Amino acid sequence: MFLKLTIFMTTFLVSNGYELKQVIVLSRHNIRAPFRYDVSTDLLSPKPWPTWNMEPGALTSKGRLLEHHMGKYFSDWMIKEKLLDNNCPGDEVFVYANTRSRTKETAKAFAEGAFGDCVRIFFKNITDHDPIFRFKVRNDSAEFKTAVLNEAKKNLNSTDLRNAFLELNRIVDFGNSSYCKTEKVCDLSEAKTEIVFETNMDIPRISGGVNIGWSLVDSFLMAYYDGMPTKNVAWGQIQTKTQWESIMAILRAYLETRFEAKILDRDIVLPLLEYLSDIFQNGKRKFYLLVAQDANISVLTTSLNFKHYVLHDQLERTPIGGKVVFQKWYDKEKDQDLLRVDYVYQSTEQIRDGVEVGLQNPPQWQLLEMEKCAVDENGFCPWNDFISILNSV
Template identity: 35%
Template structure:
């Protein structure tokens, strides 16, 4: 089965390469806007944290503070930048062997360490030896409104509509039904962390991992939130996934309790449901993604003076809400556990048809496979990242993956009306 997956992956890469050759001959790339999730960070685990209280086991100590981009994450991002540097030259958007100016490249990140550092490492890989400014507009450690998926409406009507929308996307019977669906995953996780001997159980007498009440939280000035096992389970799953990506031996990941891809996928499913529930319900997504959608839409125009390559760095919550608000059709990422993987990049490309002069948009998801991340594999023309073409519900694509640029602009504008 493993060999079959590798063969299928190779055919996918080859088909993308053939498509790129056809694109170079018949179309001209005019502008690119990339939205990137930040790179590999340290988890939020310490003896005094919530995670420290759910297990008697000692969480691994990382060489960077909690939530900061790790050194390995920086290397992976520089590899991604190196590939993009080649990709931009190959597609003739930027010239080879020269440093970009401020009309060529603009890198803008959220004002947290992990997003700023992601932009820095990407620039080092893409434009080595060049002084490319990394722009962040708020004090470090503060969320920038463009990247902050925050509730801005405190009306009872919006709160009810948002919670109804979240329960609907959770599936039959809402969040209660989702918790029931995840019951086995919760119990397996509880066993893996030895929850019965945790401080939560022994000191606080809270010994049932699943029983804490679940409440959906919609409050002005805060991100959408939730209490209960889905929140706790997501924090634990996140720590295990990051540990795996960081290259820890399998016998050390989750203290040796994860022994198969199926178990890992079960863990990831908890985190995926969390992101979908909080950030992808239609009412919430449209609300919290509005600033980012306006920014991306505004970066594209019919002007010849647009910045050629814009690189934005935010979070998986941004990706989840952006995809929902844009009505991106369901997609699969081969060779990846996550649907919004660490360091993954949504690449918005404006092309011109060389024959008709028509302007077109193409949206692709560039990402590193689970193995590329875990094994710290270099990326370049011969070992590219994976990518899939994305399609908006109201912006149909042709066989080349192109949608009308004018349609794209109109749909993006309509989202925030």
């Protein structure tokens, strides 16, 4: 219901004197294979794991297809709103990806779906993360690191994860795992979580229960997203939404502890924020797409003081393929530029089912709001207020 009202609302705004002038998107990559984790998942369960016929962390074929559909949807939406026309947009758009294969392939799939073969993907030809997207601390003082550690520990301790760990014990049969036999830790709730932030680290590291739990939940979630048979998703041991929500608390705790300490985010977000700020204030193109990781979205929304939001019908706060969409609108009657920010994403089930989104079957839209940029009844805040926020951060 919400998503249909959102599409109607944007059309209604155009017909009542509002004009879409520019769209800037920060996107997470689409479905990927699980990573090589700090502790091999083979050690965490005696059960056989499903096979992924690709490199760890690589974009899957389904992820590529879903992103292609999302690109087509965005193109159709921008044409409908008269931001772009049906011709090749050329220099009117700019697509920029981090250097990881999953981000580059996601950007390529989106651009092909949206613009065919007439838009080039930009990325730096380096093996490390692009400095714009890399998480690198600039303040190396002991006081700063102590403050970050204290906030990270506070975030971690704010959630009771015992029930989630017990659920994971059951799912993976942790008591019969190789890890249990060698490390003498047979209950994940007793695998002590430690947060370390040393001089040579860009961001805090997590070891122990939360790190192990994150690797398990992440692996299950990617298998579910990619549409694997139920028997290959956590061996068929997750049957209800309640079970998913229970273990997802570990994934959220992992991300919040590592990437959502405000004092840390304001330091590491600077390259990305400066880049985006230049686009917001000086960018001449009509559409910009930046493709990065979930943590980039977490860091940006935290540092800009976005209010707490809930993405309906989604297990994640930064879903696979999800996009924070900054829109610059013009109010002709008041001769004023306005900002609207939405999270555009597919629901958990839309992703698993491989739903082809389009104008008649759109993805989910969730309005976002910043603490110091209050929105009106149409979801707008004054553009100049937004620029003031950027400059103050």
